[in-house]
Amino acid sequence: MSDEKRIDAETGTETTGHQWDGIEELNTPLPRWWLWTFYATTVWGVIYTILFPAWPMISGATAGALGWSSRGEVAAEIERVDLSRADLMESLVTVDLGVLDRNEDLHRFAVQAGRSVFAANCSQCHGAGAAGVQAAGYPNLLDDDWLWGGTIRDIATTVRHGIRNEDDPDARWSQMPAFGEFWTDDEIAATVEHVRALGGLEHDPDLAVVGAELFYDNCASCHGDEGTGDREIGAPNLTDAIWLYGGDREALDRTIRHARFGVMPPWGARLGEAQVRAVAAYVHGLGGGEEEAMIGDEVEAGPDVPDASFPASAEETPREAGEPPVAPVAD
Amino acid sequence: MTDAPQLFAAREPIFPRRVSGTFRRLKWAILWITLGIYYVTPWVRWDRGPNLPDQAVLVDLANRRFYFFWIEIWPHEFYFVAGLLIMAGLGLFLFTSALGRVWCGYSCPQTVWTDLFLWVERRFEGDRNARIRLQKAPWSVRKARLRLTKWGAWLLIALATGGAWVFYFADAPNLLRELATGTAPPVAYVTMAVLTATTFTLGGFLREQVCIYMCPWPRIQGAMMDPGTLTVGYRDWRGEPRGKGGVKRQRAAAHAVGGGEARARYGAAASKDVAAPRTSRDGEVLGDCIDCMACVAVCPMGIDIREGQQMECITCALCIDACDEVMARIGRPRGLIDYLALDDHPPTLPGEHAAVRPMGTAAAGAPVETIPVDGAPAPAPNAAPRPAVTVPELRDWTPKPLWKHVLRPRTLVYTTLWALIGIGLLVALFVRPEIDMTVAPVRNPTFVTLSDGSVRNAYDVRLRNKHGEERPFLFSLAAPGALSIALEGEEGLAAPVPADSTRLQRVYVTAAPGDPAALGGRTPVRLWVEDALSGERAHGDTVFNGRGELR
Structure with missing residues (x-):
């Protein structure tokens, strides 16, 4: 470095006096338009901070003359999207769920909307992939086994009112007695062997014969003589390969001894009818959805308004608070 | 005060002259x-x-x-x-x-x-x-x-x-x-x-x-140019010393210095056809540049190309046209300003390669380098005395032909790479399929047990239809054992994909109860789709996850 400034012979420009290993720096003047650009951007910067939120104050920033905010922009965007979807939402609330899949656009919209509803509200228990949690008795929604029915209408009813909750008088309801209160350990063990036999699992045939007797007297009223269950009261089918709480001896012993009481909250009031229907359409399309037993189009033509055209069933019967369970149901 | 350095300089307006050529x-x-x-x-x-x-x-x-x-x-x-x-x-x-x-x-x-x-x-x-x-x-x-x-x-x-x-x-x-x-x-x-x-x-x-x-x-x-790169330059060895010529060409004087001079300025091959050199009123031998400033007047960047290659020069070549016009008028060969490379410079000193000397260092204010000619060195103002070049050396000097500047290993390598990528893209363009699919196995969960004990896997298949009309895509499965395939939301195995768009289709593959695929670990499977109209096929390879009970 040196301080000696001189006029460079080649260019006629003064040097800055800086030099590094003999390389000198010219003090070339900036173009004047650059200066004006700098002033212009400075002025624009000041104007910008007046128009938009900018200056930090003690409790927040200046609001800006235009009143713009990023939250406001998001809100406006959401409003715009909601407005553009208003027609579809309206159609979704009024459409007959039994024939929803005939309207391809509406069905696609419902499934996509339901995907979001599910992720935000249902995945906490049923899992993001809807595979459920067996240890906690959250059912797998992907398979073809349904406790309370697998048509889109059944699913919507379950979602709307929930299961065994105190908040919705129309909640699906049933309760299996805890057989540990009146059975011996041997009786329970024998029934476990029979239930395993029903499900096609390895079992003790001698004990199962004793268990069959007990099953016929105590369980068949809900689960059926063959153990195929009853969807009207959410009594699970015991003959299939799917076990809500597990098919091993320990889990079955616990189920029979203490009973289970799986609860699902009602979502109708919280989500609104459109979202309930959307999430029902989504769950219905996860691989296990069942078709409505079609009697004729005229039967299905009416709108599926809650508590209106839905066929009356046991779980729909209003229940007095504190009333004993309608029917003992085992799982 | 006038000497104080200016921090900002106003733009000097430039008025390029019209030129033809x-x-x-x-x-x-x-x-x-x-x-x-x-x-x-x-x-x-x-x-x-x-x-x-x-x-x-x-x-x-x-x-x-x-x-x-x-x-x-x-x-x-x-x-x-x-x-x-x-x-x-x-x-x-x-x-x-x-x-x-x-x-x-x-x-x-x-x-x-x-x-x-x-x-x-x-x-x-x-x-x-x-x-x-x-x-x-x-x-x-x-x-x-x-x-x-x-x-x-x-x-x-x-x-x-x-x-x-x-x-x-x-x-x-x-x-x-x-x-x-x-x-x-x-x-x-x-x-x-x-x-x-x-x-x-x-x-x-x-x-x-x-x-x-x-x-x-x-x-x-x-930074990407090298000594062999052609760019717009000034043949200072031919043009200097610049100046207005005498009223008449002094043929006698020219003759005296003719041979060596011409060779030095034009090269051995061209020197025969060149007229005698110009001389000033004082009889001093002059270069071809008559200092008419035509090259400066036409320059859209407002520079003097005779100062050598400089950052401002966009090589628009208009100065070449302007100078050629003047050369024609004064009866000298064209190309005093021309497409030149650094290594076009004639050898100036024994053992010194021309390329090491920056082209056109004959800048204003700097010592003007001239071609010293045998017997008649033409010292420029302020020029340091240089050893004269001997005639035999200059006689061997021939300007490099144009093609040698263009066809060099470096340019050939670039051309080859360029062509290879071009051919690759062309091939890719012509072999790319009109229908296409990608398969993503659903991993949450990896499998689902159905009520009859069969095991089902789900796959998200992205179908791509590039045709201008809707095409039905027919699914089929290539897998060992008793595996079956079904589509979500479709009755059969055909998924119509609209024109020029994609469709995400969930596909189920189910292994019968007791099938090795149902009980085992991972079984490789291949999903096929066929455009039912054109017969084009595409496939995606994936795996089927069983219950993992057979190990």
């Missing part, structure tokens, strides 16, 4: 062709059927498609664009290593539009001298009229430029109608306004300032 004609041709392509392309129609746009070149950002005549690029085929960009990069390396900043001089939009604006300027305000006079003249009605008409014409061109740009992104006739009726999307107006403003300012007022101060290219391209 080979390179000017070439530049006009390139200008009209490139501008023509730019303005006309969006209006070319191309029939693609009822479901697709009929604009030949269209960047459809909303639908993420790029149409180029018969080619349609989807987002997943962006590698074509990447490949073209790599080719553009290699092409730039190639042209820069062979011809220097030829991009800047001929095809850079800044150069092309500035050229167009200059042409307009000349139409309204006249050539160089008239424009200088007008600039100096005080404001008057005439000056205001000329300025306003010129700016108006510029604005129209700028508006057309910004306008043409937006037509590449939407259906041109529709957009024009919308623009005219004020119903076009705001982004179209904003884009047009910005491009109009930049074209008007950059082409009309900032011109060479863009190249000198704003553009990184001059630095990058300067």
Whole structure:
């Protein structure tokens, strides 16, 4: 470095006096338009901070003359999207769920909307992939086994009112007695062997014969003589390969001894009818959805308004608070 | 006080003179062709059927498609664009290593539009001298009229430029109608306004300032040149010492110095055809440069090429045309200013390679280097005495032919790479399928046990139909054992995919109870789809996850 400034012979420009290993720096003047650009951007910067939120104050920033905010922009965007979807939402609330899949656009919209509803509200228990949690008795929604029915209408009813909750008088309801209160350990063990036999699992045939007797007297009223269950009261089918709480001896012993009481909250009031229907359409399309037993189009033509055209069933019967369970149901 | 360094300098206006010649004609041709392509392309129609746009070149950002005549690029085929960009990069390396900043001089939009604006300027305000006079003249009605008409014409061109740009992104006739009726999307107006403003300012007022101060290219391209690179240069060994010649050629004096002089200036091969050297009034031997400043007057960058290659020079070659015109008039061979390379410089000292000496160090104010000639050295002012070059050495000197500058290992390597990528892209273009699929196994959960004990896996299959009409895609499965396939939401195994779009289809593969695939771990399976209309097939390989009970 040196301080000696001189006029460079080649260019006629003064040097800055800086030099590094003999390389000198010219003090070339900036173009004047650059200066004006700098002033212009400075002025624009000041104007910008007046128009938009900018200056930090003690409790927040200046609001800006235009009143713009990023939250406001998001809100406006959401409003715009909601407005553009208003027609579809309206159609979704009024459409007959039994024939929803005939309207391809509406069905696609419902499934996509339901995907979001599910992720935000249902995945906490049923899992993001809807595979459920067996240890906690959250059912797998992907398979073809349904406790309370697998048509889109059944699913919507379950979602709307929930299961065994105190908040919705129309909640699906049933309760299996805890057989540990009146059975011996041997009786329970024998029934476990029979239930395993029903499900096609390895079992003790001698004990199962004793268990069959007990099953016929105590369980068949809900689960059926063959153990195929009853969807009207959410009594699970015991003959299939799917076990809500597990098919091993320990889990079955616990189920029979203490009973289970799986609860699902009602979502109708919280989500609104459109979202309930959307999430029902989504769950219905996860691989296990069942078709409505079609009697004729005229039967299905009416709108599926809650508590209106839905066929009356046991779980729909209003229940007095504190009333004993309608029917003992085992799982 | 006047010596105080200025922090800011105002732009020195430049008034390039009109010039005609080979390179000017070439530049006009390139200008009209490139501008023509730019303005006309969006209006070319191309029939693609009822479901697709009929604009030949269209960047459809909303639908993420790029149409180029018969080619349609989807987002997943962006590698074509990447490949073209790599080719553009290699092409730039190639042209820069062979011809220097030829991009800047001929095809850079800044150069092309500035050229167009200059042409307009000349139409309204006249050539160089008239424009200088007008600039100096005080404001008057005439000056205001000329300025306003010129700016108006510029604005129209700028508006057309910004306008043409937006037509590449939407259906041109529709957009024009919308623009005219004020119903076009705001982004179209904003884009047009910005491009109009930049074209008007950059082409009309900032011109060479863009190249000198704003553009990184001059630095990058300067670094990419080598001693063999052709660029616009001045044959100082031929032109110096510059000066006005005597009233008459003094043939006798010329004869005395003829042979060696000519060889030194023109090279051994050319020297025979060259007339005798010029001499000054004082009988001093002069170079070919008559210092007429034509090269400076025509330069759009306002530089003197005789000072050597410099950062400002965009190699537009207009000084070559200007000088050739003068050389023809004074009866000297063309090419005093010409496409030259550093290593074109004749040997100056025994053992010294010409390339190590920067071309054109004969800058103003610096010592002017001249070719010392046997017997008659021509010392320039302030020139340090140099050892004279001996005649035998000069006799062997022959200028390098043009092709040797262009065909060099470096340019050949660039050409080969460029061509290989080009061929690769062409092959990729012609073998790419019209239907396509990708398979993503659903991993949450990996499998589902159904009530009858069978095991089901789900796959999200992305189907791609590039045809201009809806096609039914038929699914089939290639897998060992008793595996069956079903589609979510479809009765059979056909999934219709709309024209020019994709469809996400969930596919179920189910293994019967007790099947090895159901009980085992991972079984490889292959999903096939077939376009039922054309018979084209595509497949995706994936795995089937069993319950993992057989180990």
